[in-house]
Amino acid sequence: TNTKSIDVLIIGAGPSGCVAAAHLFNQGLTIKVIEKSKFPRFVIGESLLPRCMEHFEEVGLLDCLKAQEFEVKSGARFLKNGVVCDFDFSQKHSQGWDWTWQVPRADFDNALAEDLVKKGVNIAFEHEVVDVEFASDGKSLTTIKDNNGVISTITAKFIIDSSGYGRVLPRLLDLDAPSAIPKHSSIFTHVKEADRPDGIEGTLITFDVVTDDVWLWVIPFSNGVTSLGFVGPTEILESYHGTPSEKLKEMMKMSNHYHDRFDGIDYLFEPREIKNYSKAVKQLYGKGYALTGNSAEFLDPVFSSGVTFATESALLSAKLIAKELKGEKVNWEEEYSDYIKEGVGVFRTYVKEWYTGNLQKIFFHRPENPEIKKQICSVLAGYVWDKTNPFVKNHSRLVKTVATVIDMESKQKKSV
Ligand code: FAD
Structure with missing residues (x-):
């Protein structure tokens, strides 16, 4: 009847969906993006990695972002017990971008989606994917509900699921x-300071490590708003009581560095909480579909890898779909799954070793080892597929080994 038929249906217009859509549109394929919300909409994930700039550039979405004049992120700062660990992306092992942005995602995602619409991409806002049925050849029938409850259907040769937390x-x-x-x-909000400090304090993302496994992010945006958020084990965050505002206010007392600066400042919205945010899937693709971004996997915010993983997986899956639709053979297991899992595996090691304390030992050990720092800096810039970097190639072993050496050294010092 009135079922439309297209090449690729994309679920979600976040960074993952927008990058996938841009590539497929540039290839001349017929596509449609279905987005549940009305944009601009809030989403967390405000600190990007240099690696994702390549993805926006490749699909022609960099200029619309540049025009937004977001706060430039040229590195990241970690604080613990008075020790400062500063990473500067221009001092990294791998080739590639040495800056990116800190962004209010409502504006960032809206800029991407608006640019696509301007170019002619069909995005249906306030439309929700409610059901999908796959035929044995991979063709799908997707059921969509608009905000008036009206149901429609679309058939597509492929689906890219970039639905983020919608999964x-x-x-x-x-x-x-x-x-x-x-x-x-995690619990987080935005604030606007009357008098924001100059220099690094007012511009660079900082991770204030308040205990071994609880940390606070402070992310200044160019519009004068600053994002504040705590991350930690669920049982620790649940030990705080009261309204979200009361809880966050109480937690801010853990931060020696930031407590006074943000004390008494109104939260721009009641702090939001996301519990047990880590997600994983059994498979990253199937006949007729690929999962990208947060719909596929989310580890942890500590290295700001979410958006970069979202755009990396989006661009790759879009390329493979375009290839397949041109009649070429694609080995999804090797070309998609194995590749994505490799990068995720590197980040997973860093996240795990952050919370075991091993990585923190390396970050805050003094004096610093400049060579090690450059190699870790590449990982923090998102270059997790660069096998010339020993801290990528041997990620798991090397982080543990270096931490053990630091332990041995400090034991020796104590016994002298
Ligand atoms: P999203 O940006 O979530 O977009 C998905 C879109 O799909 C949404 O617009 C949604 O409305 C739409 N959708 C959902 N369901 C449906 C449906 N049924 N039909 C149609 N549309 C639908 N990442 C970083 O890079 N840096 C950070 O600093 C960072 N900090 C984080 C802090 C916390 C506490 C958490 C939990 C995550 C953080 N992340 C961070 C991760 C980041 O939020 C995500 O990785 C990123 O937003 C993923 O982008 P996406 O495009 O996959 O999904």
């Missing part, structure tokens, strides 16, 4: 898998 296909196809990361949660 449409993982839910519908029962693809959820337990995450390898311990259960952590």
Whole structure:
């Protein structure tokens, strides 16, 4: 009847969906993006990595972002017990971008989506994917509900599920898998300071490590707003009581560095909480579909890898779909799954070793080892596929080994 037929249906217009859509549109394929919300909409994930700039550039979405004049992020700062660990992306092992942005995601995602619409991409806002049925050849019939409850359907040769926290296909196809990361949660809001400090304090993202496993992010935006958020084990965050505002206010007392600066400042919205945010899936693709971004996997915010993983997986899956639709053979297991899992595996090690304390030992050990720092800096810039970097190639072994050496050294010092 009135079922439309297209090449690729994309679920979600976040960074993942927008990058996938841009590439497929540039290839001349017929596509449609279905987005549940009305933009601009809030989403967390405000600190980007240099690696994702390549993705925006490649699909022609960099200029619309540059025009927004977001706060430039040229590195990241970590604080613990008075020790400062500063990473500067221009001092990294790998080739590639040495800056990116700190962004209010409502504006950032809106700029991407608006640019696509301007170019002619069909995005249906306030339309929600409610069901998908796959035929044995991979063709799908997707059921969509608009905000008036009107139902429509679309058939597509491929679906890219970029639905982020919506996790449409993982839910519908029962693809959820337990995450390898311990259960952590987060609480966050935005503030506007009357008198924001100059220099690094007012511009650079800082991670204030208040205990071994609880930390606070402070992310200044160019519009004068600053994002504040705590991350930690779920049981620790749940030990705070009261309204979200009361809880966050109480937690801010843990931060020696930031407590006074943000004390008494109104939260721009009641702090939001995301509990047990780590997600994983049994498989990253299937006949007729690929999962990208947060719909596929989310580890932890500590290295700001979410958006970069979202755009990396989006661009790759879009390329492979375009290739397949041109009649070429694609080995999804090798070309998509194995590749994505490799990069995720590197980040997973860093996240795990952050919370075991091993990585923190390396970050805050003095004097610093400049060579090690450059190599770790590449990982923090998102260059997790660069095998010339020993801290990528041997990620798991090397982080543990260096931490053990630091332990041995400090034991020796104590016994002298
Ligand atoms: P999203 O940006 O979530 O976009 C998905 C879109 O799909 C949404 O617009 C949604 O409305 C739409 N959608 C959902 N369901 C449906 C449906 N049924 N039909 C149609 N549309 C639908 N990442 C970073 O890079 N840096 C950070 O600093 C960072 N900090 C974080 C802090 C916390 C506490 C957490 C939990 C995460 C953080 N992340 C961070 C991760 C980041 O939020 C995500 O990785 C990123 O937003 C993923 O982008 P995406 O495009 O996959 O999904």
